[in-house]
Amino acid sequence: MPYYIGDVIQQEQKLIARTPEKFRETGVDVRIDSRAEAVDPQTGEVRLADGTKLSYDTLVLATGTTPLTPGIPGESLAGVFTLKKFTDALRIKAWLAEVPCRRAIIIGAGFIGMEMAEALRRRSIETTVYNRGTLPVGRWDPEFGKIILEELQRQGVAFVTGVDAQAIEEGKGHRLGMITNRGVDEADLVLLAVGIRPDVALARQMGLPLGKSGAIGVNFSQRTARENVYAVGDCAESFHRVSRRWVNIPLGDIANKQGRIAGVNIGGGAMIFPGIVGAQSFKVFDLEVAATGLSEREALAAGFAPAAVLIWGKAIAGSMPGNSELGLKLIADRATGRLLGAQAVGKAGAVSRINTLSAALWAGLSLDDAGWLDLAYAPPFSGSWDPIHIAAQKLRREL
Amino acid sequence: MPYYIGDVIQQEQKLIARTPEKFRETGVDVRIDSRAEAVDPQTGEVRLADGTKLSYDTLVLATGTTPLTPGIPGESLAGVFTLKKFTDALRIKAWLAEVPCRRAIIIGAGFIGMEMAEALRRRSIETTVYNRGTLPVGRWDPEFGKIILEELQRQGVAFVTGVDAQAIEEGKGHRLGMITNRGVDEADLVLLAVGIRPDVALARQMGLPLGKSGAIGVNFSQRTARENVYAVGDCAESFHRVSRRWVNIPLGDIANKQGRIAGVNIGGGAMIFPGIVGAQSFKVFDLEVAATGLSEREALAAGFAPAAVLIWGKAIAGSMPGNSELGLKLIADRATGRLLGAQAVGKAGAVSRINTLSAALWAGLSLDDAGWLDLAYAPPFSGSWDPIHIAAQKLRREL
Numbered sequence: 001m002p003y004y005i006g007d008v009i010q011q012e013q014k015l016i017a018r019t020p021e022k023f024r025e026t027g028v029d030v031r032i033d034s035r036a037e038a039v040d041p042q043t044g045e046v047r048l049a050d051g052t053k054l055s056y057d058t059l060v061l062a063t064g065t066t067p068l069t070p071g072i073p074g075e076s077l078a079g080v081f082t083l084k085k086f087t088d089a090l091r092i093k094a095w096l097a098e099v100p101c102r103r104a105i106i107i108g109a110g111f112i113g114m115e116m117a118e119a120l121r122r123r124s125i126e127t128t129v130y131n132r133g134t135l136p137v138g139r140w141d142p143e144f145g146k147i148i149l150e151e152l153q154r155q156g157v158a159f160v161t162g163v164d165a166q167a168i169e170e171g172k173g174h175r176l177g178m179i180t181n182r183g184v185d186e187a188d189l190v191l192l193a194v195g196i197r198p199d200v201a202l203a204r205q206m207g208l209p210l211g212k213s214g215a216i217g218v219n220f221s222q223r224t225a226r227e228n229v230y231a232v233g234d235c236a237e238s239f240h241r242v243s244r245r246w247v248n249i250p251l252g253d254i255a256n257k258q259g260r261i262a263g264v265n266i267g268g269g270a271m272i273f274p275g276i277v278g279a280q281s282f283k284v285f286d287l288e289v290a291a292t293g294l295s296e297r298e299a300l301a302a303g304f305a306p307a308a309v310l311i312w313g314k315a316i317a318g319s320m321p322g323n324s325e326l327g328l329k330l331i332a333d334r335a336t337g338r339l340l341g342a343q344a345v346g347k348a349g350a351v352s353r354i355n356t357l358s359a360a361l362w363a364g365l366s367l368d369d370a371g372w373l374d375l376a377y378a379p380p381f382s383g384s385w386d387p388i389h390i391a392a393q394k395l396r397r398e399l
Numbered sequence: 400m401p402y403y404i405g406d407v408i409q410q411e412q413k414l415i416a417r418t419p420e421k422f423r424e425t426g427v428d429v430r431i432d433s434r435a436e437a438v439d440p441q442t443g444e445v446r447l448a449d450g451t452k453l454s455y456d457t458l459v460l461a462t463g464t465t466p467l468t469p470g471i472p473g474e475s476l477a478g479v480f481t482l483k484k485f486t487d488a489l490r491i492k493a494w495l496a497e498v499p500c501r502r503a504i505i506i507g508a509g510f511i512g513m514e515m516a517e518a519l520r521r522r523s524i525e526t527t528v529y530n531r532g533t534l535p536v537g538r539w540d541p542e543f544g545k546i547i548l549e550e551l552q553r554q555g556v557a558f559v560t561g562v563d564a565q566a567i568e569e570g571k572g573h574r575l576g577m578i579t580n581r582g583v584d585e586a587d588l589v590l591l592a593v594g595i596r597p598d599v600a601l602a603r604q605m606g607l608p609l610g611k612s613g614a615i616g617v618n619f620s621q622r623t624a625r626e627n628v629y630a631v632g633d634c635a636e637s638f639h640r641v642s643r644r645w646v647n648i649p650l651g652d653i654a655n656k657q658g659r660i661a662g663v664n665i666g667g668g669a670m671i672f673p674g675i676v677g678a679q680s681f682k683v684f685d686l687e688v689a690a691t692g693l694s695e696r697e698a699l700a701a702g703f704a705p706a707a708v709l710i711w712g713k714a715i716a717g718s719m720p721g722n723s724e725l726g727l728k729l730i731a732d733r734a735t736g737r738l739l740g741a742q743a744v745g746k747a748g749a750v751s752r753i754n755t756l757s758a759a760l761w762a763g764l765s766l767d768d769a770g771w772l773d774l775a776y777a778p779p780f781s782g783s784w785d786p787i788h789i790a791a792q793k794l795r796r797e798l
Contacts, residue, residue, distance in 0.1 A: 241773075251776065252776060252783050253773075253774070253776035253783040253784070254773070256783045256784060257771060273771070274767070274768070274771050275773075276773040277773045278773070279773045279774050279775040279776070280775055280776075280777075281775035281776065281777045281780055282777050283777060283779040283780070288779075288780070290775045291775070292773075292775060351751070351775050351777075351780045351781075352750070352751035352754060352755075354775045355751060355754070355755045355774045355775055356751075356754045356755050356757070356758045357758070358755070358772065358773055358774055358775065359755050359756070359758035359759045359762070359764070359772055360758045360761075360762070362759075362762075362764070362768065362772055362773065363758070363759070363761075363762030363763075363764055363768075364762075365758070365761070365762055368673070369673070369761065369762075372656060372672070372673050373757065373758055373761055374640075374652075374653070374674075374675040374676045374677070374678045374691075374757055374761065375652070375678050375754045375757055376678040376679055376680035376689045376690070376691060376750050376753045376754055376757065377650065377651060377652035377678070377679075377680065378679075378680045378681050378682060378750075380682040380687075381680055381682070381687070381750045382750075384651050384652040384655045385652075385655060
């Protein structure tokens with residue numbers, strides 16, 4: 001499928017420009033390219049960067065996250081990007097359309113680093129991922145990290161470990177030079193994908209309490225400590241149903257849900273956000289990578305005594321053509337047998353298993369439940385013993 | 400992938416023949432082609448068809464099901480089959496290898512009828528399904544039945560409705576003639592796929608109580624009314640966690656689980672079978688078809704006040720290539736908001752959603768839970784609002 005980059009960018013920019021107009025019909029005043037600089041919760045006023053003051057009865061903070069950067073010289077050079085907002089993606093697309101981009105460097109191997117490695121390789125751009133640790137996506141078990149690393153290498157992505165980024169400068173053969181403890185490398189695009197933090201500048205300036213996670217503290221109605229101020233999405237905390245703690249897991253589906261909850265409550269309804277279990281996934285080339293619940297480290301921190309098992313099974317029945325390996329890790333509490341978390345990696349079926357286990361975590365099920373769950377068995381979709389059953393029964397025996 | 404039917408059959412028959420030998424090494428006496436004709440529970444003896452008597456301390460009944468037939472003249476003609484056992488499949492394969500089979504007739508449009516329609520079409524055999532009702536797989540909503548019918552027709556399977564089978568006789572242009580109220584048709588193979596019933600002949604002869612379903616009554620340890628007699632699989636009942644009733648749902652994964660439970664208990668362990676939620680699925684050509692929990696009729700029979708919603712959503716995020724429509728029906732109790740059942744049909748993602756909802760049913764979750772479940776969102780795998788969320792919230796509003 002060919003990409004017509006120029007057209008796409010123009011269309012997307014038109015779409016953004018038309019947003020205020022589209023909302024005006026519904027009575028909503030949407031301002032783009034406007035920056036809220038300060039809020040006075042006493043008078044109920046928001047001050048914009050251009051000096052305009054807007055008064056409010058109810059305020060919703062949906063300030064999202066700010067991408068972290070390594071804090072090294074040269075981060076503001078043309079061709080150096082972070083990727084957080086829609087407009088960041090447009091800027092990257094515009095750069096790729098403008099510059100003959102033959103080589104790209106990605107600093108960091110989290111979700112964004114992995115997804116962008118695939119996106120850049122699909123454009124036949126030589127891509128290198130520089131990572132501090134030895135394996136990508138450190139939240140997953142090292143055995144899965146190795147599988148993901150092999151997939152990257154199979155798809156022609158170079159992976160450099162033990163990297164400490166030091167500076168970015170003008171390049172010679174390419175647009176940019178990347179200086180690290182591992183030497184000097186050149187590329188036409190550098191993506192800084194080392195993480196994000198909740199953007200709580202306005203909340204802090206308003207004196208709103210933040211949670212331990214650093215994100216804005218809210219209750220189950222998405223209200224902050226101030227009755228008429230709500231916070232939703234990546235800048236706010238969520239209640240984790242497994243750890244029973246308030247956490248910050250910045251993901252789009254959680255933000256969507258919290259936005260709806262706040263909207264209903266502001267509109268006079270009464271609705272609570274029942275929390276999360278930490279379900280997450282990404283695709284990297286031909287691999288599905290997914291996780292839910294707590295990692296072993298998170299389980300320990302929450303006061304559990306975690307035990308874990310990692311098995312390799314088949315995505316569908318062993319006898320069927322087109323089968324593939326599925327890795328599944330389960331984490332449970334040694335004391336109670338309660339299921340605490342799961343991770344899965346495979347060419348197919350990983351997200352499906354993690355979603356089933358997310359429902360199990362939501363309900364607080366145990367390994368005894370997970371080992372005997374009634375699933376919709378047919379050979380094209382699973383074995384009669386699903387990897388979920390096999391892993392749960394194995395871990396149950398080991399407790 | 401070419402099929403070498405003769406070889407496959409020979410290999411499979413060798414496999415069967417070697418079974419007793421393989422088990423002998425482990426001290427287990429496996430007898431094939433042996434029919435248990437009677438059991439004397441007083442003396443603890445099984446009498447085989449050849450007169451041999453075997454004594455037992457513990458007996459396991461795993462007699463499975465018997466296929467139903469319409470009970471019409473000609474059912475025993477060569478080329479007329481039912482499909483229940485592995486050896487039935489071998490007989491059908493042998494027939495296809497022996498006869499130039501150009502046309503096949505399938506009586507019945509349940510799981511077996513659908514799966515065999517696909518298998519026969521894949522061998523380029525002209526296939527007609529004759530069905531009593533107007534749509535295939537009556538357990539699914541008629542809107543889904545129509546989608547399945549369209550898929551059959553798209554794949555060149557003829558579907559004749561309102562059929563009452565009357566007789567099978569020798570054919571003229573083909574091996575067999577099929578006489579129904581809709582006229583006479585000819586084919587080289589006729590498959591009778593009108594249903595199955597639990598095979599409880601031995602249990603009845605032993606005086607064991609049967610459940611209301613007609614299958615053998617068992618407790619959570621798979622014990623029958625006799626302390627040293629167990630029953631497992633298609634011939635036995637299972638506890639349905641949603642209806643809280645004992646039912647007979649003859650499926651391979653349930654049979655596997657019950658066999659393991661009985662084995663552990665016979666071996667001196669203590670393990671209970673925690674029951675089922677009615678999860679089931681089949682593939683028909685390019686469609687995944689799945690269901691779990693109760694249908695509206697079953698919900699009514701179990702004393703609930705069912706309400707239902709059926710939505711069409713996307714299997715993955717709307718913006719992604721390779722997307723497909725996913726139909727999802729949810730059934731809930733009007734009085735309590737408790738989730739009671741679900742059905743799904745689509746080219747992809749149907750079984751995955753039904754498995755997630757099966758875990759929800761297992762735990763007794765409500766629509767309020769299902770509408771906000773934390774699932775592993777990423778655009779290649781779902782929208783940020785999954786069809787599960789959309790359907791559950793819609794049905795919740797309608798209660």
